[in-house]
Amino acid sequence: MTKLLRFLFFLLIVRPLVLVIIGLNVRRRSLLPAQGPAVVIANHNSHLDTLVLISLFPLCLLPKLRPVAAMDYFLRNRWLAWFALNIIGIIPLRRGVKASHDDPLAEVVVALDNDDILILFPEGSRGETERVGRFKTGIAHIAQRRPEVPMVPMVPVYLHGLGMALPKGDFVLVPFFCDVFVGEALHWQGDRKAFMNGVTECMTALSGEGRFPAWE
Amino acid sequence: MSDLAMPVIWALAGVYALLLFSSLLVKVLRHRTGSDYRELGDRIRSWWVMVVIFTLAIAVSLTISIIFLAFISFLAFKKFLSMIPTRRVDRRVIFWAFVAIPVQFYWVAIGWYGMFIIFIPVFMFLIIPARMVLAGETDGFLKAAGTLHWGLMTTVFSLSHAAFLLVLPAEKNLAGGAGLLFFLIFLTQFNDVAQYTWGKLFGKNPVVPKVSPKKTKEGLLGGVLTAVLAAWLIAPYLTPFSYQEALAAGLLIGLGGFLGDVVISAIKRDIGVKDSGNLIPGHGGIMDRVDSLTFTSPLFFHYLHYLHY
Numbered sequence: 001m002t003k004l005l006r007f008l009f010f011l012l013i014v015r016p017l018v019l020v021i022i023g024l025n026v027r028r029r030s031l032l033p034a035q036g037p038a039v040v041i042a043n044h045n046s047h048l049d050t051l052v053l054i055s056l057f058p059l060c061l062l063p064k065l066r067p068v069a070a071m072d073y074f075l076r077n078r079w080l081a082w083f084a085l086n087i088i089g090i091i092p093l094r095r096g097v098k099a100s101h102d103d104p105l106a107e108v109v110v111a112l113d114n115d116d117i118l119i120l121f122p123e124g125s126r127g128e129t130e131r132v133g134r135f136k137t138g139i140a141h142i143a144q145r146r147p148e149v150p151m152v153p154m155v156p157v158y159l160h161g162l163g164m165a166l167p168k169g170d171f172v173l174v175p176f177f178c179d180v181f182v183g184e185a186l187h188w189q190g191d192r193k194a195f196m197n198g199v200t201e202c203m204t205a206l207s208g209e210g211r212f213p214a215w216e
Numbered sequence: 217m218s219d220l221a222m223p224v225i226w227a228l229a230g231v232y233a234l235l236l237f238s239s240l241l242v243k244v245l246r247h248r249t250g251s252d253y254r255e256l257g258d259r260i261r262s263w264w265v266m267v268v269i270f271t272l273a274i275a276v277s278l279t280i281s282i283i284f285l286a287f288i289s290f291l292a293f294k295k296f297l298s299m300i301p302t303r304r305v306d307r308r309v310i311f312w313a314f315v316a317i318p319v320q321f322y323w324v325a326i327g328w329y330g331m332f333i334i335f336i337p338v339f340m341f342l343i344i345p346a347r348m349v350l351a352g353e354t355d356g357f358l359k360a361a362g363t364l365h366w367g368l369m370t371t372v373f374s375l376s377h378a379a380f381l382l383v384l385p386a387e388k389n390l391a392g393g394a395g396l397l398f399f400l401i402f403l404t405q406f407n408d409v410a411q412y413t414w415g416k417l418f419g420k421n422p423v424v425p426k427v428s429p430k431k432t433k434e435g436l437l438g439g440v441l442t443a444v445l446a447a448w449l450i451a452p453y454l455t456p457f458s459y460q461e462a463l464a465a466g467l468l469i470g471l472g473g474f475l476g477d478v479v480i481s482a483i484k485r486d487i488g489v490k491d492s493g494n495l496i497p498g499h500g501g502i503m504d505r506v507d508s509l510t511f512t513s514p515l516f517f518h519y520l521h522y523l524h525y
Contacts, residue, residue, distance in 0.1 A: 023294060161298065167307075174311050175290075177298040213487060214301035216356075 002086040003063065009087050010054060010062055018055040021173070022048070022165055026180045027209070032056060032155060033185070036064050036115035039154045041139055043203060044121035045163030050088065052162060053119050056180065066091050066111050067119040093138075095124065105138075109145050112152060118142075122199070126168045135203075140195050143188035153185035156199060158206035164215055181206040220275055223391040223453040227398050228271055235264055258497045266496070266505070270401070274394045278382060279325065281394070285379040286321035291502045292371035293317065299489050299503075300367070303360050305353040312347055313364055316340050320376050327383040336373040341365055370480075374510040377517035384525055388456055395454035396520065402450075403466065404512045405505075407443040407473045414438025428481040431474070440470030456524045468519055469512045476511030 018024065033040070040053060050067045057065060071092035074084035084090045091111055094104045111118060120142075122135040143154065161178030183202050188195055238260050242253050273284035297310060316336060323332040345361045378400055382393035389395060415435025423431050447466025451457045457465055480503055499505060 023291070164302075164304075164307075167304075170307065172308065172311055174307050175294045175297075175314060177294055211488065213299060216303055 006087050006089060007059070007062060011059060014051045015055055018048070018052050021175050022052075022162075023175070023177045024052065024055075024180050025177055026056065026182070028182045029056065031182045031184060032157075033117055033153055035061075036117045037112040037152045038185075039112075039118045039120055039139070039142065039152055040157055041120050041122055041154055041199065042157040042159055043207075044123050044126050045159065046126060046166045046168070048162040048166050049121065049126075049159055050119060052159065052178065052180065053157065056157075057117070061117065063089075064116050065089065065119065066116045068093050068108060068121075070095050070125065073125075091118070105141060105145060108142055112142075112145075126163075135196060135199055137192060137196055139199065140188075140192040143195060144192070151187045153187060154199070155185045156183040156202045156206060157181070158183070158203055158209075160207070160210055160212055179210050179212075181209050219277065219392070220394055221391045224274070224394045224398055227395075227402070227450065227454060231267055231402065235260065235267060238263075259499060262496045262499050274397065278393075281382055281397070282321055282325050282379050285375065286317055288502070288506065289321070289372045289375045290314070290317050292375065292506050293367055295502050296367040296371050299484070300363050300487055302363075303353065303356055305351045306348060306360055306364070308351065309344060309347045309360075309364065312343065313340070313368055316368060317372050320372055321379060324376055324379045324383060329380070332376065332380060336368050340368055344368075370510045371506070374514050375506065377513040378509065380517060381520075384521075388524055389454075391454045399447075399450065399454045399465075400469070400512060400516050401509070403443055403447055403469045404473050404508050406446055407439050407470050408477070408508055410442035411435045411439030411474065414442070424478055427485060428478050431478060436474055439474070440467065443467075443470035443473070455520070457520075461523060465516065465519060468515050472511040472515040473508035476508040480507035480510070 042049060042053060050069075054062070054065050054067070067088060067090050069084065069088075069090040069092060071094045074090055075081040075092055085092070091107050093108070108118065120139060122139045124136050124138075139154065143152065158181040159178065160181075161176045164174070164176045165178065166173050183206050186195070186198055186202060242257050242260060245251075245253055269284075272280075274281050293314070302310065320332070320335055323335060344364050345357075348357060348361055378397060381396040381400065384393055384396065386392050391398075411431070412435065414437070415430065415432045418434040418438065419430075419432030421433045422429050423433050423436055444463055444466035447462050447469065448459060451462030451465065452459075455462070455465070484503075496502070496505060
């Protein structure tokens with residue numbers, strides 16, 4: 001039942017919203033993973049980011065698409081939690097707990113074993129509008145967990161304009177055409193620092209592709 | 217198809233014949249020369265899609281036609297806003313500017329000419345800075361108010377004139393509003409293609425080298441003459457114009473189309489945008505298709521309105 005609701009929500013509400021009201025300019029859509037296990041990593045400026053990234057994939061992949069999202073934010077009350085878990089299909093992630101005994105990434109690893117496609121925002125939360133913040137090393141931890149072959153491809157995606165359409169802390173949606181630049185998949189090579197540098201470099205290169213008007 | 221007058225159906229059939237001919241021509245060229253004519257092929261394929269959408273938009277019902285044109289305005293205004301620098305504090309102002317689109321096309325739908333003609337030039341002109349003052353940010357105020365209103369004027373007010381053709385009194389014109397709309401849009405687009413083609417074949421001397429180096433005097437002249445000839449040929453079936461009036465209408469659309477095109481090019485140059493998108497393969501973005509219409513719609517409308525309504 002909730003699976004059907006999720007399908008209808010994305011078919012009837014999210015797709016028209018993303019494709020008609022907002023409108024996307026997608027570069028290199030073919031680089032997106034066609035199947036799991038895979039991780040899509042993107043910069044994060046707006047609640048729309050997740051909806052847009054999910055809309056980039058064919059609807060038949062919807063059950064496989066799992067955004068990883070902050071537990072403290074999305075599970076803060078019953079209604080939001082139901083919506084986040086069942087309709088958006090998030091994997092809740094506990095932020096900032098180091099001393100905890102249980103493994104915060106356990107569910108993420110299960111999802112990858114299940115051939116899911118994870119959607120991850122390594123900045124940790126929606127950053128300063130239309131600026132890319134520093135990436136946290138969570139992605140490296142995930143990559144590290146799955147060293148076996150075939151290695152999980154990490155596909156970087158740069159999003160621009162969604163923070164203008166619906167910035168953090170605002171609820172009025174203003175239509176702007178948004179850019180989605182997909183990069184070549186990255187693979188874990190065994191070194192956390194090198195991997196993080198690779199991710200940052202790739203995102204910087206992607207963001208440099210566009211020529212965006214000022215927004216102050 | 218119930219509402220469409222016979223001349224409009226024939227005119228549409230003519231356009232399909234033209235497209236069929238172009239598609240076959242590309243096939244023959246490919247066969248003869250071995251080169252793939254990729255851009256030309258893309259362009260013609262996009263024309264097919266646009267013509268089919270346009271046919272559906274004018275064939276189903278008047279309401280659908282107006283909603284279709286409102287949607288084109290929406291796409292163009294959104295594109296404009298995505299190209300120009302905007303201020304974060306103006307998000308709400310921009311929101312209200314978007315709301316002006318359905319409102320403007322509502323005036324068209326109910327045929328309220330007085331409101332249609334002043335709503336954006338007067339009321340939105342006042343509402344935009346008034347709402348901006350409430351936000352309180354004075355840095356870049358004039359520039360923001362000016363660009364927002366300019367965008368509404370070109371992409372919404374101007375283009376809505378094309379829609380108002382549909383609600384002009386039917387008894388004045390046998391082919392109905394759809395005939396007038398067809399005349400305007402066909403001639404504007406045909407003039408674009410003709411200027412491009414004449415320019416490619418004989419173009420040497422640029423008209424406005426700083427703005428658009430590819431626009432040549434030869435292309436402009438050839439295009440305008442072609443538009444005048446086409447207007448003279450089809451006006452008797454689709455419009456209330458006499459032959460002399462039809463020639464002048466062709467001239468107006470030919471020159472207006474050129475000006476609309478180069479004005480939008482100048483804006484793009486000013487803000488440093490090279491291409492305006494990839495919405496329509498082979499053509500670029502929505503702006504590249506409606507730029508000429510932003511001039512020809514109001515010019516043609518008021519010319520017609522003054523002479524016959």
